[in-house]
Structure formats: C-alpha cells, structure tokens
Amino acid sequence: MLDLKSKETSGAAATAAVGRKTRDAGRGKRTREIGVGKDFWNELGYLLKVAFPTAGSRGGQLLGAQFTLLVMRTLLTVRANKVNTFYLTKAISSASWKFWVRWFFNFGGWMASGVVVNSGLRYTESLITIELRAALTKKAHKMYMENNNFYKTAVLRQGGLDNVDQRIVADIDAFAKETAFLYGHSFKPILEFTLSLTEAAKELGYSRPLALFASQIIITGVLRSIAPRLGPMVAREAALEGGFRHTHARLIAHAEEIALLDGGKREIEILDEGLDNLVVTQRWHALQRIRKSVADNVSKFQGLLVGSIFVHVPFMMKASVSEGERISSFRATEELMLRCGGAFTEVLLLGKNLDELAGYTHRLSQLFKTLDLASKEAREDKAKLASAGADHAEGSPIVFDKVTVGAPEPDGSQRVLVKDLTLAVASGQHLLITGPNGCGKTSLLRVLAGLWAPVSGTVTRPSGVSSIMWLPQRPYLLQGSLRDQVVYPRDARTEKIVDARVKECLMMAGLAKFVDGSMNVGLNTRHLEWNDVLSGGERQRIGFARLYYHAPKFAILDEATSAINPDEESKLYERLIETDTTVVSIAHRLELRKFHKLELKIAGDGEGGFRILKL
Numbered sequence: 001m002l003d004l005k006s007k008e009t010s011g012a013a014a015t016a017a018v019g020r021k022t023r024d025a026g027r028g029k030r031t032r033e034i035g036v037g038k039d040f041w042n043e044l045g046y047l048l049k050v051a052f053p054t055a056g057s058r059g060g061q062l063l064g065a066q067f068t069l070l071v072m073r074t075l076l077t078v079r080a081n082k083v084n085t086f087y088l089t090k091a092i093s094s095a096s097w098k099f100w101v102r103w104f105f106n107f108g109g110w111m112a113s114g115v116v117v118n119s120g121l122r123y124t125e126s127l128i129t130i131e132l133r134a135a136l137t138k139k140a141h142k143m144y145m146e147n148n149n150f151y152k153t154a155v156l157r158q159g160g161l162d163n164v165d166q167r168i169v170a171d172i173d174a175f176a177k178e179t180a181f182l183y184g185h186s187f188k189p190i191l192e193f194t195l196s197l198t199e200a201a202k203e204l205g206y207s208r209p210l211a212l213f214a215s216q217i218i219i220t221g222v223l224r225s226i227a228p229r230l231g232p233m234v235a236r237e238a239a240l241e242g243g244f245r246h247t248h249a250r251l252i253a254h255a256e257e258i259a260l261l262d263g264g265k266r267e268i269e270i271l272d273e274g275l276d277n278l279v280v281t282q283r284w285h286a287l288q289r290i291r292k293s294v295a296d297n298v299s300k301f302q303g304l305l306v307g308s309i310f311v312h313v314p315f316m317m318k319a320s321v322s323e324g325e326r327i328s329s330f331r332a333t334e335e336l337m338l339r340c341g342g343a344f345t346e347v348l349l350l351g352k353n354l355d356e357l358a359g360y361t362h363r364l365s366q367l368f369k370t371l372d373l374a375s376k377e378a379r380e381d382k383a384k385l386a387s388a389g390a391d392h393a394e395g396s397p398i399v400f401d402k403v404t405v406g407a408p409e410p411d412g413s414q415r416v417l418v419k420d421l422t423l424a425v426a427s428g429q430h431l432l433i434t435g436p437n438g439c440g441k442t443s444l445l446r447v448l449a450g451l452w453a454p455v456s457g458t459v460t461r462p463s464g465v466s467s468i469m470w471l472p473q474r475p476y477l478l479q480g481s482l483r484d485q486v487v488y489p490r491d492a493r494t495e496k497i498v499d500a501r502v503k504e505c506l507m508m509a510g511l512a513k514f515v516d517g518s519m520n521v522g523l524n525t526r527h528l529e530w531n532d533v534l535s536g537g538e539r540q541r542i543g544f545a546r547l548y549y550h551a552p553k554f555a556i557l558d559e560a561t562s563a564i565n566p567d568e569e570s571k572l573y574e575r576l577i578e579t580d581t582t583v584v585s586i587a588h589r590l591e592l593r594k595f596h597k598l599e600l601k602i603a604g605d606g607e608g609g610f611r612i613l614k615l
C-alpha cells in the first residue's frame with residue numbers, strides 16, 4: 001500500500017485533496033511537480049511491488065532471466081572484442097591464413113551466440129511488459145470494482161480522477177512498456193561504464209576519468225535544468241487522449257438517440273474539439289521536445305569534446321617523449337577514455353526515459369492512491385455502521401434512522417433533499433416513494449444502496465442478492481447469453497443453473513416468446529449489446545425475470561415498469577409480491593398504489609420535507 005499517512009489527515013479530506021491535485025494536474029498547474037524525485041521513486045517502487053511481489057513470482061523470474069541474458073551479452077561482447085582484435089591483428093600483421101581462419105570462425109561463433117542472446121532479450125522484454133501490464137491491470141480492476149469504487153470515481157468524481165478507463169487501459173500499458181525498456185536498456189550502459197572505468201583506471205588511474213565524469217555531470221545538469229521536462233507533457237497528453245477516447249465512447253453509447261435527432265453534424269464539432277485539444281497540445285509539446293532534443297544532443301557531443309580535452313592536453317604537454325611512443329600511448333588512452341566517457345553519457349541520457357516514465361507513474365499513482373483512499377473510507381464507514389449496530393445482517397429489515405439525504409453541489413456542499421427521515425420497512429410493508437421530479441426519490445435509494453453517504457443518520461439494510469435487489473428504469477444487460485441476463489450477477493459458467501427455472505422466470509415476466517420457439521431466440525442466444533436488440537419494455541421485463549429468479553426479500557424498483565403498459569404492469573407486480581418479496585417502489589402511476597402499504601411523499605420543498613401515509 002502507498003503510505004499516505006504523512007500527507008493526508010482524514011479519509012474524506014484525503015480524497016478531496018487528491019481530487020484537487022488531480023484537477024490541477026489536468027489544468028497544467030501541478031505539472032511542474034511531475035518529475036524524477038523522491039515521490040517518483042516511492043511511487044515506482046509501489047507499482048513494481050504490485051507487479052512483482054516476490055523474487056520467486058513469475059515477474060521476478062523474468063527479471064532474473066533477463067538479467068542473466070544481459071550479463072551474458074556484455075561478457076560475450078567484451079570477450080569477442082578482445083579475441084577478434086587479437087586474431088585479426090595477428091592475421092593482418094603477419095599475413096597468416098591460420099589466424100585469419102581462427103578469426104573467421106570466432107567471429108561466426110560470436111555472431112551466432114549474439115543472435116540467440118539478443119532474441120532472448122527481446123523475448124524477455126516483451127514478457128516483462130506483458131506481465132507488468134497484466135499484474136497492474138488486475139490489481140487496478142480489483143481496487144476499482146471493490147466497494148463500488150468504479151461508481152464513486154467515475155460518476156461521483158471522488159478524487160477528481162479524469163478518464164479512469166484510459167488510465168487502466170492505455171496508461172498502464174505505456175508504463176509497462178517504458179519500464180521494461182528502461183530495465184533492459186539501462187543495464188548495458190551501466191555495466192559498460194563500470195567495466196570501461198575499471199579498465200581505464202588500471203592504465204590511467206582514477207583521477208582523470210573521475211575528473212571527466214564530474215565535468216560531464218555538471219554540464220548535463222545545467223543542460224537538463226534549462227530543457228523542458230518530459231514527465232508533465234506525457235501526463236497531459238495521456239489525459240487529453242483519454243478525453244478524446246471518451247467522446248467516441250459516448251457517441252457509441254448514445255448512437256441511436258443521436259441518429260434520431262440527426263445530430264451527426266453537431267457531433268463532428270464535439271469530436272473535433274476533443275481532437276483539437278489534443279493536437280494543439282501535441283504541437284506545442286513537439287516544439288518543446290526540440291529544445292529537449294537539442295539539450296540531449298549537446299549533452300552527447302560534449303562528452304566527446306570534453307573527453308578529448310582530458311585526453312589530448314596531457315599529451316600536448318609531453319613534448320619530450322618520442323613521437324612513436326607518444327602516438328601509441330595516446331591511441332591506447334584515447335580509446336579507453338572515450339569508451340568510458342561514451343558509456344557515462346549514455347547513462348546520463350537515460351534520464352530522458354526516466355522523465356517519460358515519471359509522467360505515467362504519476363497518473364497511475366493518482367489512480368491507485370484514489371482507489372486506495374476510497375476503499376479505506378468504505379472500510380471506515382462499514383466499521384462505523386458495525387459499531388453503531390447498523391450492520392447489514394442478512395434478514396434484517398430496512399431502517400432509516402434520522403437520515404438526511406443531500407445532493408452533492410459543485411462547491412463540495414450538499415443540497416438537502418430529505419431531512420431526518422426515520423422509517424422502518426419490515427417484511428410485507430410494501431413502500432411507495434412519490435414526489436415531484438428531482439425531489440430526491442432516487443437519491444434516497446442511492447443512500448439505501450450505500451452509493452451515496454447520508455449527510456447524517458444511519459441506514460440499515462440486509463445484504464446479498466438473495467436479500468435485496470435493485471431494478472432501475474434501464475436494467476443492466478451484460479454481453480452474453482439470454483440465460484446470463486436472467487441469472488446475473490450469478491455466473492452461468494461456474495454456478496449450477498437450472499434452465500427450466502430460467503425459462504419459468506422469463507415466462508412469468510411475459511417473455512414466453514423468447515423460450516417457446518416462436519422466435520429465433522433461446523437461452524443460448526448471445527448478443528454483444530442486448531440493449532440494441534431489445535425494446536424498452538422487453539428490457540424491463542428481463543429485469544423482472546431476474547427478480548423472479550433471485551426472489552430477494554426486498555426488491556427496490558425505480559420506475560421499473562415505466563415502459564410497460566398498465567395492465568401488464570399490475571401482473572408483474574402481483575407475481576413479484578406472490579414470491580414473498582417486499583417492494584420499495586418509485587412510481588408515478590396511480591395504478592400501482594394498491595400494491596403498497598405505506599407511501600413516503602417527498603415534498604421537494606428545498607428543506608427536506610416529507611410525509612408518511614398509510615395506504
């Protein structure tokens with residue numbers, strides 16, 4: 001877990017704080033802080049620990065395998081260079097075929113092993129990327145789905161996260177690629193640098209190479225301080241990509257409504273606007289990247305220039321030594337120093353990749369921190385409820401105890417919808433909730449479901465689909481078979497499902513045509529998007545079939561029959577009540593009053609007023 005204690009005071013304050021920071025990041029105010037600092041290393045450490053929890057884990061083994069291959073490649077290169085130079089020098093200097101043939105086979109052997117090791121390296125890098133992505137994505141899925149965090153972050157915008165889907169789908173992938181690249185490509189220059197420094201020190205002592213590095217660190221440091229930072233740019237572009245993808249996702253989700261309104265032309269503007277935001281930023285960043293590229297190239301070439309000064313000057317001052325001696329010792333020194341300097345510059349240039357990684361690390365740590373905080377708050381709320389004796393025991397009635405419900409306002413305050421409601425709904429006490437549009441009927445149910453926290457008071461309800469089930473106006477339909485729709489959230493692939501029971505429920509819901517063979521539909525019929533192939537009324541009937549199948553103690557119906565004609569609507573209610581289910585309904589039609597024993601009339605007066613009537 002990320003250690004948030006030092007930074008945040010309370011769960012709610014923490015969520016708000018993360019939210020503020022994230023929103024600022026979206027506007028580019030906080031972008032200065034995204035970089036390779038202490039926070040970055042902590043966050044990177046956390047993400048890597050999630051992906052590779054132990055050395056023996058699959059990811060740990062892959063890192064080990066790649067490390068072995070990297071060492072093998074370096075040793076092979078060093079050895080091959082030495083042997084090849086030796087044989088070739090001998091062969092050419094003495095025109096010896098024997099040495100030339102030895103060189104030929106040596107070189108061939110080195111090439112073959114190089115091919116094997118390099119392919120192995122490429123393969124392990126891909127596997128590390130895949131492993132890293134899969135582990136982080138699974139962790140994100142788990143945290144996103146527990147305690148309804150997906151609702152809190154995506155709908156209520158707790159934590160102020162933008163485009164959670166983009167972060168999970170694209171940013172984790174980019175992070176995984178960048179991390180695997182850095183792991184595979186930083187080892188070579190670091191090892192080469194260490195080896196060449198050891199070699200150079202043997203011949204020249206440490207003072208000259210170290211003086212060379214000190215000068216390079218200073219110059220590179222100055223260049224880095226004037227070059228733009230890549231991390232914030234990467235984070236900003238990822239956020240805009242997410243926004244652009246979201247506009248396309250909305251278009252698909254509302255395709256029919258848009259087509260009926262002939263909104264294509266207007267939608268082009270909306271889509272293009274998303275693209276323009278991205279393109280304008282990318283153009284600006286491309287310009288910034290030129291500055292970065294200039295700094296990197298100067299950094300690279302200054303290594304040669306400054307390195308040469310350190311190599312040349314001492315020889316320029318040795319006028320007394322013979323020409324041949326000076327040239328041969330100059331050549332040996334030059335080669336060692338330049339190899340050393342080159343490897344060192346390469347190490348310094350890895351900073352560019354680290355900068356980019358910092359951008360993705362920042363976005364992912366925002367994601368994990370926010371989800372972590374949301375879960376922490378949910379645990380605290382549960383503990384509070386349990387200590388107040390209001391835990392969600394199976395079989396308990398629904399009880400509102402001095403509950404005040406508020407709608408969240410943009411400034412963080414709450415607009416009161418229902419004030420100090422005390423009401424118990426025992427088994428058989430069917431409750432009807434009525435009131436004008438926007439008075440807070442659905443909001444009260446959200447509080448009952450635990451999606452919204454009450455402003456004050458406590459709510460007790462039983463838990464589990466066998467105890468309580470919600471049926472909204474647009475029931476959720478998943479990708480899968482007709483059977484899957486009815487048994488959801490049970491899984492027909494892993495749980496024993498009796499098809500005869502599923503069919504019976506569909507028939508009770510007035511969908512006999514789907515199971516009696518009169519249509520080309522059966523329990524195994526699959527659709528990627530059932531919403532597109534069912535009518536509004538059929539969708540609501542599937543919702544009822546689901547209720548009949550699970551036969552919960554309480555059914556919470558939010559305008560669940562709005563698309564069904566009044567005669568049929570009564571039949572659906574009758575069947576539900578016959579299954580011993582107690583209903584809590586929001587409904588506008590008077591015909592449904594007869595199925596209820598209590599009515600909660602919410603006034604919608606802005607002060608949270610309500611009345612409870614016996615029907």
Ligand SMILES: Nc1ncnc2c1ncn2[C@@H]1O[C@H](COP(=O)(O)OP(=O)(O)OP(=O)(O)O)[C@@H](O)[C@H]1O
Pocket residue numbers: 155156407408409417435436437438439440441442443444
């Ligand atoms: N996610 C949200 N964020 C902020 N305000 C919200 C949110 N959802 C609903 N509201 C506001 O809360 C108030 C109550 O909404 P609610 O959905 O409970 O109304 P309702 O009584 O069910 O209305 P209707 O009969 O039209 O369905 C409305 O003013 C609405 O704008």
